[in-house]
Each structure stands twice: as structure tokens, then as C-alpha cells.
Amino acid sequence: MQTEYTGTEYFKAPKHFKTVRLNHEQIIQRGVNNGFGSVTARCHGMSQNGFDHVVVRNFITGDPRVSPITDPQGDVYLSYLAVSASERYERPISFPMLPGLLEIYEQHGLIPSVKEMLDRIIIVNPQFKNNEIKGHPFTDPVVLALQQFNHLGPGIFSATFPTVDTIKSARSLGLEIIQSADLINANKAHLREYSKRYGISMIFGNVIRKTDDIYKTLEDLQRRNSGKVWLKIPFASGGDGVKSYQGIMSEQRLLQAIKEFRFLLKRAFEVAEFENTGISHLWPEDSLTPFGGLVLEQDVFDAYGKEFDITICSNALEIGFDGTVTDLGDFKQITVDGAYMGSRPIQLSEEAKLLVDANNIGTAKYVTNELNHYGIIGTDYALVVHRPTGRTEAALELEINQRDPISWDAQQAALKVFRRYGKVGSFINTNLVFPENITTIDQLKRFTSLNGHSFLDGKIESGMVIPIAVRSIFTQINGAVEPIFESPVAKCIIVAENSDHCSQIRSMLAENGVK
Structure with missing residues (x-):
């Protein structure tokens, strides 16, 4: 009904x-x-x-x-x-x-x-x-x-x-x-504070809002002998909002890191020239931390020894009003020092599914009870596998993306390709950097062509490259479309029969100077 x-x-x-x-x-x-x-x-x-x-x-x-x-x-x-x-x-x-x-x-x-x-x-x-x-x-x-x-x-x-x-x-x-708006949307600090209540497994970390929180967090890190930590703004993605620090963290070093963090964000807002908003809305100058606090988190690779393999993953979930939590796909993330570079589908073991599903249920309880959110969300999580036995020891949630995840958007495009050709293959979601700023379709065809074959015009059997978001920005005046900001970057899906074929195509593009 x-x-x-x-x-x-x-x-x-x-x-x-x-x-x-x-x-x-x-x-x-x-x-x-x-x-x-x-x-x-x-x-x-x-x-x-x-x-x-x-x-x-x-x-x-x-x-x-x-x-x-x-x-x-x-x-x-x-x-x-x-x-x-x-x-x-x-x-x-x-x-x-x-x-x-x-x-x-x-x-x-x-x-x-x-x-x-x-x-x-x-x-x-x-x-x-x-x-x-x-x-x-x-x-x-x-x-x-x-x-x-x-x-x-x-x-x-x-x-x-x-x-x-x-x-x-x-x-x-x-x-x-039909959606709701909430300022604690995708808040890493808020999630961490409610994780135990809803049974969400996470790596160790603390929320910092005042000086006393710094002392407690440092004591906890010392007991764990942490050699690498992540400092995160509650609402940010990778890049400006997430920084890693190697070595033992002292009080003086952490305070300096927080100070430098605010300075970098301040510069970013100045360059962006946002109207009617700025760093003061996010992080007042007289405040130790930004709106919502900071999260200091132990690095998941540092927390486990050499006998463990760590895979950083994400998923796309539908949270229904009737309590149905539908997992639309799990993805292995491609990251460089915390910065998101892309993803590919991953098949979880039955053991891993049980652990991830338990977190998914906890996450659904959290977003419906605390955030009044129904719809698509994504979570980032770490799978911890004991190498000698192959046993999945843990699935540790890292953050919630209370929105349609980029991996889901890429999968949406890939599934429509599969539907078009009547065959289910595999895909990679990746950012490609071309040798020139991309302002014409002919450039894309040239840089995605090898030995007379264009991956832009390919089939699943031969492989294809499809841009789903070009970073160059265009304007339309009197029917004519012209670039107003040029960039060599495009977010693309690489579609082929299997994952290895997708990776091979990604490597082959380097012959044309594509990074």
C-alpha cells in the first residue's frame, strides 16, 4: 500500500x-x-x-x-x-x-x-x-x-x-x-557519537570540541601506540577537509595541526569567492574547532598488523520508509592519501556480507531515527581480512555520504550500457586526465583511440570509455555552446567484459598521454 x-x-x-x-x-x-x-x-x-x-x-x-x-x-x-x-x-x-x-x-x-x-x-x-x-x-x-x-x-x-x-x-x-534538510547531514562527528547506540562498528576515534577532548584523545592514542592519524572536518570529503599525520601526535603538534587546518580552509574559501558565506560560517576565528567539532581518527592500516589486508570500500544503499535496506552495490575505492579517485565493483564473501549488512542495518536505524532521511545513501568502510586464514575480521564504517554516491551514479550509467547491449559486463569509475583541455568531442575520440579503434565508439566486447561528467564548464548563448572554464579532466566509466579488461584499457590509454 x-x-x-x-x-x-x-x-x-x-x-x-x-x-x-x-x-x-x-x-x-x-x-x-x-x-x-x-x-x-x-x-x-x-x-x-x-x-x-x-x-x-x-x-x-x-x-x-x-x-x-x-x-x-x-x-x-x-x-x-x-x-x-x-x-x-x-x-x-x-x-x-x-x-x-x-x-x-x-x-x-x-x-x-x-x-x-x-x-x-x-x-x-x-x-x-x-x-x-x-x-x-x-x-x-x-x-x-x-x-x-x-x-x-x-x-x-x-x-x-x-x-x-x-x-x-x-x-x-x-x-x-519529499526530502528533508538537516544540518547534521553526513556529519562524521555526529555519526561517531551515535555509532554505539545503533551498533555501527568503527575504527577508534574521538570527537574534539574543546581542549579537554584533546587530552583524552591523545591518551587513548598513546595506549594504542598509534603511528598515523586522520584529522577530519565533520562534513567534508577528501582534499581540503581531511588530513593525515604520520608519527606520534603530541598536544603541541595537534594544536598546530588544527591551526594549519583552519588556515588552509580559509585560503580555499578566499580563492573560491563564495558569496554570503565563508570560513567564519564554518569555523569562527575564536573557536578551537569548526561547526560540529573535529574528528581525530586512528588510521585503519596502522591499527592492524602486517598479517591483515585492508580494503577501503563503499556501497550504495536504499533506505525505505518500511525498513527495507537495499544494497545496490559494493565498490572497492581507488584513493590516493585520502583523496577519492574512483571505484570498481567488488564481490564480497558471505562472511563479509554478514558484517557489512549488520553495519547497514545500524546505519539505516541511525539515518531514519536521527536524520529523518529516506532514500539513497552511501557508506565508506574498511574490510579487514586476516591474511593467513582468509577470515574477514571486521567491517569498519568510516563515514556516511547522506546522498547519492558517485559510485552509484557511475553504476547507473554502466547498467544502462549493459541494458542497451543485452549483456552484463564490468566497469571502472575513474577520473581521466587528458593531455589537453577538453572542449570538443573530437578531442575525446582522438585520445581514446588506439590502432584505429575508438573506445568512445566501442562495444562491451572490445571495451569502451564513456565520459559521464566533463570538468570543462560550458555556457549556451543564442543556441551556441561555448566553454567558459576549460579542464583536461573527465570522470569516465570504462566498460568491458570483465574487471581485468577494464584495467587493461585504463593502462592502454597511457599510450596517448592519458593519466
Whole structure:
């Protein structure tokens, strides 16, 4: 029985939870009900079809307490994922696309046709400040939509980060909201403080908000003989918001690290030139720690000896209003010193599934009871395997991404390719750095071609490379699409028959200078 749910009033959290795991074939069988909007509706007890979904990937929100991504030239391009991951019934809000890319999407089944997508897509133009593309609100798709359109309704609105301002903007556009906004969204400190209550296994770490917390944390680390730790802002992803420190941590060294951390964030906000927000909103100058505190965490590799293999993983979960927790996929993360570089699907052992599922249930209880969140989320976790016996000793949750994970968006695109060709293969989600700034489809074809074969035009058997978000940003003036920010980077999926073939293609691209 479907329940009506309009607005952001609170559900009563389910009393009972159960886990379900879907493989690629089972997800494909869902058809067009895989999209972000459809999943959000289903998780809130609504029918997925029969109305339009307006979807947006808004990584630049203007509220650093929710999404402190301070480099608009770094992550704003991820708004393009709204197009490559979309399904029918969805109208993605996006910047103008790289000319020719929609034709590639039609060829490989990411969209039904260029004509249909052009009828559905809501194009917004990013704005300039001082002749440069800058941060919020100049690159926020929702703010830009409100400025450039009077009305987009009727439709159900789903956003990566449904902040209070985002929800107000969407309502002004005549859209219905079913997500809730909360300032403790994806808060590493809040998660850690509630982890024991909900049975979520985590690596050792403490929340620091005052000087006394520093003393206690250092004592605990000394007892564990920790040689490497991570200092994290509660809301941040890798990069500016996460730093690692090698060696024994003393009080003086930790205080200096906190001071340097704030300085680096301050510089990042100054470069980004966000309007009406800045470092003071996240971390007042007279405060020891930022809004929500800091997390000092033992390095998981340091915590276990040489007899253990550690794999950093992530997953994508659907949290339903009825307590159903659906695991849509687990992924091995590709990281460099904490910075996320991509992922690939991973098959868990039955032993590992039991441990991960237990954390998934605890996570679902946490996000429904404490955050009123229903829909797609992702968790990052570490699998600890005892090498001599092969036994999975632990699955340790590292953080929650209370949003649609990037790995899920990449998987969405890959599954549509599998559906198009009637064959399930494998894929890698990765960032590719090309020798030139990418502003034309011909450049992509040239750099993805070897021995006369273009991976941009390939099949699953031969392998293919499909950009799902190009970091160059485009604007559309009088029908002409022109680049306003150029970059050599593109987030791509490499699709082939198996994982080894995907890795081989990734290595082969180096012959063309692709990193």
C-alpha cells in the first residue's frame, strides 16, 4: 500500500529493518525505476511513475556546514551526472553539455534519444564574477534555475544536498519536495557519537570540541601506540577537509595541526569567492574547532598488523520508509592519501556480507531515527581480512555520504550500457586526465583511440570509455555552446567484459598521454 507524503514533515522511523542485496541483473530488471527521482519517491512510499521528477546534483550549496566543497572548479562539474545517470520521467537540471556528448549517450543507451533528452533537460547557464567562474551562487544549478525560470512544476524535486535554501528555491519553482534538510547531514562527528547506540562498528576515534577532548584523545592514542592519524572536518570529503599525520601526535603538534587546518580552509574559501558565506560560517576565528567539532581518527592500516589486508570500500544503499535496506552495490575505492579517485565493483564473501549488512542495518536505524532521511545513501568502510586464514575480521564504517554516491551514479550509467547491449559486463569509475583541455568531442575520440579503434565508439566486447561528467564548464548563448572554464579532466566509466579488461584499457590509454 502506498502512503502519501508531501513536504518535509517527519516520518516515524521503522521499528524493524531487513536487508536485501541486488546484483546488476536484478537492478536492470527494474527498468526505468532505477533513477534518482524514482528511488527517492519509492523510499518515501510513493509511486515512482506517472509524474515528472526534477533531479539535480548540487555539490555547491552555499552552506559550508552541509557541503563545504570550496573549489567550484573542482566539484561543480559533478552536476553533469544528473544527465548521464537519469532515467525516463526525470528532468535533470544541468549546465550545457559538451557538444556531441549526448550523441555518444544515445549510441550507448545512456539516454533514449538526443531529441527526447533535449526536451527533458533543464539547461542553466553558470555565471561569472570578475570574469571568472566562481562559487555559490554562481555555480549552484538550483539557484541558477530560480534566476532563469519562472516555473518548472509540476514535479517531484530530488537534490543531492536538499538544504533549506535549496528546498525554498525548488518550492518557488512550483516543485514538490519529499526530502528533508538537516544540518547534521553526513556529519562524521555526529555519526561517531551515535555509532554505539545503533551498533555501527568503527575504527577508534574521538570527537574534539574543546581542549579537554584533546587530552583524552591523545591518551587513548598513546595506549594504542598509534603511528598515523586522520584529522577530519565533520562534513567534508577528501582534499581540503581531511588530513593525515604520520608519527606520534603530541598536544603541541595537534594544536598546530588544527591551526594549519583552519588556515588552509580559509585560503580555499578566499580563492573560491563564495558569496554570503565563508570560513567564519564554518569555523569562527575564536573557536578551537569548526561547526560540529573535529574528528581525530586512528588510521585503519596502522591499527592492524602486517598479517591483515585492508580494503577501503563503499556501497550504495536504499533506505525505505518500511525498513527495507537495499544494497545496490559494493565498490572497492581507488584513493590516493585520502583523496577519492574512483571505484570498481567488488564481490564480497558471505562472511563479509554478514558484517557489512549488520553495519547497514545500524546505519539505516541511525539515518531514519536521527536524520529523518529516506532514500539513497552511501557508506565508506574498511574490510579487514586476516591474511593467513582468509577470515574477514571486521567491517569498519568510516563515514556516511547522506546522498547519492558517485559510485552509484557511475553504476547507473554502466547498467544502462549493459541494458542497451543485452549483456552484463564490468566497469571502472575513474577520473581521466587528458593531455589537453577538453572542449570538443573530437578531442575525446582522438585520445581514446588506439590502432584505429575508438573506445568512445566501442562495444562491451572490445571495451569502451564513456565520459559521464566533463570538468570543462560550458555556457549556451543564442543556441551556441561555448566553454567558459576549460579542464583536461573527465570522470569516465570504462566498460568491458570483465574487471581485468577494464584495467587493461585504463593502462592502454597511457599510450596517448592519458593519466
